[in-house]
Amino acid sequence: MAKKRKRSSDAPAPAAVEKPDDSAPERPERTLFGFKDSAAEPASKDAGPFFRNKEKVLITCSRRIIYRYRHLMQNVVSLLPHAKKDSKVESKQSKGSALNELVELRSCSSCLFFECRKQKDLYLWMVKSPAGPSVKFLVNAVHTMEELKLTGNHLKGSRPLLTFSSNFEQQPHWKLLKEMITQIFATPKDHRKAKPFHDHVFVFSIVDDHIWFRNYQISVPHNEIDKVDKGGLDKMTLVEVGPRFCLNPIKIFGGSFGGPTLFENPFYVSPNQIRALEKRKKAGKYAKKVKAKVRRKMHEMENTLEPDEFADLWKGEE
Numbered sequence: 001m002a003k004k005r006k007r008s009s010d011a012p013a014p015a016a017v018e019k020p021d022d023s024a025p026e027r028p029e030r031t032l033f034g035f036k037d038s039a040a041e042p043a044s045k046d047a048g049p050f051f052r053n054k055e056k057v058l059i060t061c062s063r064r065i066i067y068r069y070r071h072l073m074q075n076v077v078s079l080l081p082h083a084k085k086d087s088k089v090e091s092k093q094s095k096g097s098a099l100n101e102l103v104e105l106r107s108c109s110s111c112l113f114f115e116c117r118k119q120k121d122l123y124l125w126m127v128k129s130p131a132g133p134s135v136k137f138l139v140n141a142v143h144t145m146e147e148l149k150l151t152g153n154h155l156k157g158s159r160p161l162l163t164f165s166s167n168f169e170q171q172p173h174w175k176l177l178k179e180m181i182t183q184i185f186a187t188p189k190d191h192r193k194a195k196p197f198h199d200h201v202f203v204f205s206i207v208d209d210h211i212w213f214r215n216y217q218i219s220v221p222h223n224e225i226d227k228v229d230k231g232g233l234d235k236m237t238l239v240e241v242g243p244r245f246c247l248n249p250i251k252i253f254g255g256s257f258g259g260p261t262l263f264e265n266p267f268y269v270s271p272n273q274i275r276a277l278e279k280r281k282k283a284g285k286y287a288k289k290v291k292a293k294v295r296r297k298m299h300e301m302e303n304t305l306e307p308d309e310f311a312d313l314w315k316g317e318e
Contacts, residue, residue, distance in 0.1 A: 088180045133255070155195060248268065
Protein backbone atom coordinates (compact mmCIF):
# COMPACT_ATOMS: atom_id res chain seq x y z
CA MET A 1 0.00 0.00 0.00
CA ALA A 2 1.41 3.39 -1.03
CA LYS A 3 2.14 6.01 1.58
CA LYS A 4 0.45 9.41 1.45
CA ARG A 5 2.66 12.35 0.53
CA LYS A 6 3.01 14.85 3.31
CA ARG A 7 1.91 18.45 2.53
CA SER A 8 4.70 20.92 3.05
CA SER A 9 3.78 24.17 4.79
CA ASP A 10 6.08 26.10 2.43
CA ALA A 11 4.04 25.29 -0.66
CA PRO A 12 2.88 28.44 -2.49
CA ALA A 13 -0.79 29.28 -2.18
CA PRO A 14 -2.86 29.43 -5.38
CA ALA A 15 -3.12 32.95 -6.87
CA ALA A 16 -6.45 34.69 -6.12
CA VAL A 17 -8.44 35.78 -9.16
CA GLU A 18 -9.19 39.52 -9.09
CA LYS A 19 -12.84 40.32 -9.63
CA PRO A 20 -13.75 43.29 -11.77
CA ASP A 21 -14.76 46.42 -9.76
CA ASP A 22 -18.45 46.98 -10.42
CA SER A 23 -18.81 49.84 -7.90
CA ALA A 24 -19.60 53.37 -9.05
CA PRO A 25 -16.70 55.82 -9.36
CA GLU A 26 -15.98 58.07 -6.41
CA ARG A 27 -18.10 61.20 -6.39
CA PRO A 28 -16.09 64.43 -6.65
CA GLU A 29 -16.18 67.01 -3.89
CA ARG A 30 -19.14 69.37 -4.10
CA THR A 31 -18.66 73.15 -3.81
CA LEU A 32 -20.87 76.21 -4.05
CA PHE A 33 -20.33 76.36 -7.81
CA GLY A 34 -20.85 72.65 -8.60
CA PHE A 35 -18.64 69.58 -8.37
CA LYS A 36 -14.91 70.03 -8.01
CA ASP A 37 -12.84 68.24 -10.67
CA SER A 38 -9.84 66.53 -9.06
CA ALA A 39 -8.02 66.34 -12.40
CA ALA A 40 -7.95 70.12 -12.68
CA GLU A 41 -6.48 70.65 -9.21
CA PRO A 42 -2.76 70.31 -10.07
CA ALA A 43 -3.02 72.85 -12.89
CA SER A 44 -4.72 75.38 -10.61
CA LYS A 45 -2.10 74.85 -7.91
CA ASP A 46 0.70 75.49 -10.38
CA ALA A 47 -1.03 78.63 -11.64
CA GLY A 48 -1.11 80.17 -8.15
CA PRO A 49 -3.79 80.90 -5.52
CA PHE A 50 -7.31 81.44 -6.90
CA PHE A 51 -8.83 84.85 -6.06
CA ARG A 52 -12.54 85.02 -5.35
CA ASN A 53 -14.21 88.38 -4.88
CA LYS A 54 -16.17 88.23 -1.61
CA GLU A 55 -17.06 91.91 -1.45
CA LYS A 56 -20.15 92.68 0.68
CA VAL A 57 -21.43 96.18 1.37
CA LEU A 58 -23.37 97.23 4.46
CA ILE A 59 -25.84 100.06 3.73
CA THR A 60 -27.46 101.90 6.61
CA CYS A 61 -28.55 105.40 7.61
CA SER A 62 -28.85 107.66 10.62
CA ARG A 63 -31.98 108.28 12.65
CA ARG A 64 -34.36 111.14 11.76
CA ILE A 65 -33.60 110.80 8.05
CA ILE A 66 -36.26 112.32 5.80
CA TYR A 67 -38.28 110.21 3.35
CA ARG A 68 -36.54 111.55 0.22
CA TYR A 69 -33.09 110.48 1.34
CA ARG A 70 -34.44 107.18 2.63
CA HIS A 71 -35.88 106.44 -0.81
CA LEU A 72 -32.47 107.21 -2.33
CA MET A 73 -30.85 104.69 0.03
CA GLN A 74 -33.44 102.06 -0.92
CA ASN A 75 -32.71 102.68 -4.61
CA VAL A 76 -29.00 102.12 -4.00
CA VAL A 77 -29.78 98.89 -2.11
CA SER A 78 -31.86 97.62 -5.04
CA LEU A 79 -28.99 98.37 -7.46
CA LEU A 80 -26.38 96.39 -5.48
CA PRO A 81 -27.24 92.67 -5.09
CA HIS A 82 -24.19 92.18 -2.83
CA ALA A 83 -25.46 94.79 -0.33
CA LYS A 84 -26.84 94.15 3.15
CA LYS A 85 -29.28 96.56 4.76
CA ASP A 86 -29.31 97.18 8.51
CA SER A 87 -31.30 99.19 11.02
CA LYS A 88 -30.71 102.87 11.66
CA VAL A 89 -27.72 104.07 13.68
CA GLU A 90 -27.64 107.07 16.00
CA SER A 91 -25.56 109.87 14.48
CA LYS A 92 -23.13 110.71 17.29
CA GLN A 93 -19.42 111.12 17.82
CA SER A 94 -19.11 107.40 18.61
CA LYS A 95 -20.87 106.25 15.44
CA GLY A 96 -17.56 105.10 13.92
CA SER A 97 -16.88 102.38 16.50
CA ALA A 98 -20.51 101.22 16.45
CA LEU A 99 -20.54 100.97 12.66
CA ASN A 100 -17.20 99.15 12.58
CA GLU A 101 -18.60 96.53 14.95
CA LEU A 102 -21.77 96.29 12.86
CA VAL A 103 -19.76 95.78 9.66
CA GLU A 104 -17.74 93.03 11.32
CA LEU A 105 -20.84 91.29 12.68
CA ARG A 106 -22.50 91.28 9.25
CA SER A 107 -19.31 89.90 7.61
CA CYS A 108 -18.98 92.90 5.29
CA SER A 109 -15.86 94.58 3.96
CA SER A 110 -17.34 97.99 2.99
CA CYS A 111 -19.97 100.38 4.27
CA LEU A 112 -22.20 103.12 2.83
CA PHE A 113 -23.59 105.26 5.65
CA PHE A 114 -26.20 107.93 4.82
CA GLU A 115 -26.08 110.59 7.53
CA CYS A 116 -28.84 113.21 7.61
CA ARG A 117 -28.38 116.41 9.64
CA LYS A 118 -31.00 119.02 10.52
CA GLN A 119 -33.40 117.13 8.19
CA LYS A 120 -31.88 119.12 5.34
CA ASP A 121 -28.32 118.01 4.57
CA LEU A 122 -27.30 114.51 3.50
CA TYR A 123 -23.74 113.21 3.97
CA LEU A 124 -22.47 109.91 2.59
CA TRP A 125 -19.67 107.94 4.26
CA MET A 126 -17.92 105.51 1.89
CA VAL A 127 -15.75 103.25 4.05
CA LYS A 128 -13.48 100.24 3.63
CA SER A 129 -13.49 98.39 6.94
CA PRO A 130 -11.63 97.77 9.16
CA ALA A 131 -8.34 99.30 7.95
CA GLY A 132 -9.73 102.14 5.82
CA PRO A 133 -9.61 104.44 3.96
CA SER A 134 -12.89 106.33 4.27
CA VAL A 135 -14.40 109.28 2.39
CA LYS A 136 -17.02 111.77 3.47
CA PHE A 137 -19.23 113.30 0.76
CA LEU A 138 -21.94 115.94 0.70
CA VAL A 139 -24.82 114.66 -1.44
CA ASN A 140 -26.53 117.21 -3.70
CA ALA A 141 -29.05 117.14 -6.57
CA VAL A 142 -30.88 114.07 -5.29
CA HIS A 143 -33.50 112.57 -7.63
CA THR A 144 -34.96 109.14 -6.80
CA MET A 145 -36.49 106.65 -9.22
CA GLU A 146 -39.98 107.48 -7.97
CA GLU A 147 -39.51 111.19 -8.78
CA LEU A 148 -37.96 110.77 -12.22
CA LYS A 149 -40.39 108.16 -13.66
CA LEU A 150 -38.00 107.42 -16.52
CA THR A 151 -38.68 104.81 -19.21
CA GLY A 152 -35.49 102.79 -18.61
CA ASN A 153 -35.68 99.43 -16.88
CA HIS A 154 -33.24 96.61 -16.17
CA LEU A 155 -33.34 93.28 -14.39
CA LYS A 156 -32.84 93.37 -10.65
CA GLY A 157 -29.58 91.70 -9.62
CA SER A 158 -27.81 91.97 -12.97
CA ARG A 159 -24.17 93.03 -12.96
CA PRO A 160 -23.40 96.64 -14.00
CA LEU A 161 -20.66 98.00 -16.24
CA LEU A 162 -18.76 100.81 -14.50
CA THR A 163 -17.54 103.73 -16.61
CA PHE A 164 -15.43 106.66 -15.38
CA SER A 165 -14.51 109.93 -17.04
CA SER A 166 -10.88 110.58 -17.91
CA ASN A 167 -10.61 113.16 -15.06
CA PHE A 168 -10.21 110.33 -12.54
CA GLU A 169 -6.66 109.70 -13.76
CA GLN A 170 -5.42 113.29 -13.29
CA GLN A 171 -4.88 113.57 -9.52
CA PRO A 172 -4.05 111.01 -6.79
CA HIS A 173 -7.19 111.55 -4.70
CA TRP A 174 -9.41 110.96 -7.76
CA LYS A 175 -7.55 107.69 -8.44
CA LEU A 176 -8.19 106.59 -4.85
CA LEU A 177 -11.90 107.45 -5.15
CA LYS A 178 -12.12 105.55 -8.43
CA GLU A 179 -10.66 102.42 -6.83
CA MET A 180 -13.03 102.64 -3.84
CA ILE A 181 -16.09 103.17 -6.07
CA THR A 182 -15.02 100.22 -8.24
CA GLN A 183 -14.70 97.89 -5.26
CA ILE A 184 -18.00 98.95 -3.68
CA PHE A 185 -20.31 99.34 -6.71
CA ALA A 186 -18.97 96.48 -8.87
CA THR A 187 -20.96 93.28 -8.26
CA PRO A 188 -18.83 90.14 -7.65
CA LYS A 189 -18.91 87.67 -10.51
CA ASP A 190 -20.12 84.58 -8.66
CA HIS A 191 -22.38 86.21 -6.07
CA ARG A 192 -25.43 84.09 -5.31
CA LYS A 193 -27.91 86.96 -5.85
CA ALA A 194 -26.29 88.29 -9.02
CA LYS A 195 -27.37 87.47 -12.56
CA PRO A 196 -24.52 86.38 -14.87
CA PHE A 197 -24.90 89.12 -17.50
CA HIS A 198 -24.67 92.90 -17.94
CA ASP A 199 -27.67 94.98 -18.97
CA HIS A 200 -27.00 98.40 -17.39
CA VAL A 201 -24.20 100.92 -16.92
CA PHE A 202 -23.12 103.00 -13.91
CA VAL A 203 -21.61 106.29 -15.09
CA PHE A 204 -19.34 108.32 -12.78
CA SER A 205 -18.16 111.64 -14.19
CA ILE A 206 -16.34 114.60 -12.65
CA VAL A 207 -17.76 118.07 -13.37
CA ASP A 208 -16.73 121.12 -11.31
CA ASP A 209 -14.90 118.89 -8.78
CA HIS A 210 -18.14 116.96 -8.11
CA ILE A 211 -18.85 113.29 -8.92
CA TRP A 212 -22.12 112.91 -10.85
CA PHE A 213 -23.84 109.49 -10.86
CA ARG A 214 -26.13 108.17 -13.60
CA ASN A 215 -27.62 104.73 -14.26
CA TYR A 216 -28.47 103.67 -17.84
CA GLN A 217 -30.10 100.59 -19.29
CA ILE A 218 -28.42 98.96 -22.31
CA SER A 219 -31.31 98.68 -24.76
CA VAL A 220 -30.97 96.15 -27.59
CA PRO A 221 -33.62 95.50 -30.31
CA HIS A 222 -35.03 91.97 -30.03
CA ASN A 223 -36.70 91.68 -33.44
CA GLU A 224 -35.35 88.97 -35.71
CA ILE A 225 -34.84 91.51 -38.48
CA ASP A 226 -32.92 93.92 -36.24
CA LYS A 227 -31.05 91.21 -34.36
CA VAL A 228 -27.73 92.55 -33.10
CA ASP A 229 -24.57 90.65 -33.99
CA LYS A 230 -21.57 90.44 -31.73
CA GLY A 231 -19.92 93.82 -31.64
CA GLY A 232 -22.93 95.57 -33.18
CA LEU A 233 -22.77 98.57 -30.86
CA ASP A 234 -24.31 100.95 -33.39
CA LYS A 235 -27.79 99.50 -32.76
CA MET A 236 -27.49 99.58 -28.95
CA THR A 237 -28.90 102.57 -27.10
CA LEU A 238 -28.76 103.80 -23.51
CA VAL A 239 -31.96 104.64 -21.64
CA GLU A 240 -31.68 106.30 -18.25
CA VAL A 241 -33.17 104.45 -15.29
CA GLY A 242 -32.19 106.49 -12.21
CA PRO A 243 -31.52 107.49 -9.50
CA ARG A 244 -29.42 110.64 -9.86
CA PHE A 245 -27.19 112.27 -7.29
CA CYS A 246 -24.05 114.37 -7.01
CA LEU A 247 -21.19 113.72 -4.56
CA ASN A 248 -19.06 116.59 -3.30
CA PRO A 249 -15.93 115.15 -1.58
CA ILE A 250 -15.14 116.81 1.76
CA LYS A 251 -12.32 114.76 3.32
CA ILE A 252 -10.48 111.49 2.80
CA PHE A 253 -9.34 109.76 6.01
CA GLY A 254 -6.69 107.08 6.39
CA GLY A 255 -8.73 104.90 8.76
CA SER A 256 -12.28 103.63 9.02
CA PHE A 257 -14.63 106.52 9.94
CA GLY A 258 -11.66 108.64 10.96
CA GLY A 259 -7.90 108.66 11.22
CA PRO A 260 -5.29 110.90 9.61
CA THR A 261 -6.57 113.27 6.92
CA LEU A 262 -5.21 112.29 3.51
CA PHE A 263 -7.07 114.94 1.49
CA GLU A 264 -9.24 117.95 2.28
CA ASN A 265 -11.28 119.80 -0.32
CA PRO A 266 -10.20 123.48 -0.28
CA PHE A 267 -13.31 124.60 -2.22
CA TYR A 268 -15.86 123.00 0.10
CA VAL A 269 -18.36 125.33 1.76
CA SER A 270 -20.68 123.79 4.34
CA PRO A 271 -24.47 124.20 3.94
CA ASN A 272 -24.61 126.01 7.31
CA GLN A 273 -22.34 128.77 5.98
CA ILE A 274 -24.45 129.08 2.83
CA ARG A 275 -27.65 129.43 4.87
CA ALA A 276 -25.97 131.99 7.18
CA LEU A 277 -24.96 134.10 4.17
CA GLU A 278 -28.50 133.97 2.81
CA LYS A 279 -29.88 135.12 6.18
CA ARG A 280 -27.39 137.99 6.24
CA LYS A 281 -28.52 139.07 2.79
CA LYS A 282 -32.16 139.03 3.89
CA ALA A 283 -31.26 140.89 7.09
CA GLY A 284 -29.39 143.46 4.97
CA LYS A 285 -32.51 144.10 2.89
CA TYR A 286 -34.59 144.77 6.02
CA ALA A 287 -31.89 147.07 7.44
CA LYS A 288 -31.89 149.05 4.19
CA LYS A 289 -35.67 149.54 4.39
CA VAL A 290 -35.44 150.79 8.00
CA LYS A 291 -32.63 153.22 7.08
CA ALA A 292 -34.66 154.51 4.13
CA LYS A 293 -37.65 155.24 6.40
CA VAL A 294 -35.44 157.13 8.88
CA ARG A 295 -33.86 159.17 6.08
CA ARG A 296 -37.32 160.06 4.76
CA LYS A 297 -38.48 161.30 8.16
CA MET A 298 -35.32 163.36 8.66
CA HIS A 299 -35.78 164.89 5.21
CA GLU A 300 -39.39 165.80 5.99
CA MET A 301 -38.34 167.42 9.30
CA GLU A 302 -35.54 169.43 7.69
CA ASN A 303 -37.61 170.56 4.71
CA THR A 304 -41.01 171.50 6.17
CA LEU A 305 -43.68 172.75 3.78
CA GLU A 306 -44.89 176.37 4.00
CA PRO A 307 -48.55 176.88 5.06
CA ASP A 308 -50.93 177.05 2.12
CA GLU A 309 -52.80 180.37 1.88
CA PHE A 310 -55.72 178.81 0.04
CA ALA A 311 -56.22 175.97 2.54
CA ASP A 312 -59.09 177.73 4.44
CA LEU A 313 -60.57 179.56 1.45
CA TRP A 314 -63.95 177.74 1.24
CA LYS A 315 -64.51 177.02 4.94
CA GLY A 316 -66.53 180.19 5.59
CA GLU A 317 -69.17 179.40 2.94
CA GLU A 318 -70.27 176.23 4.61
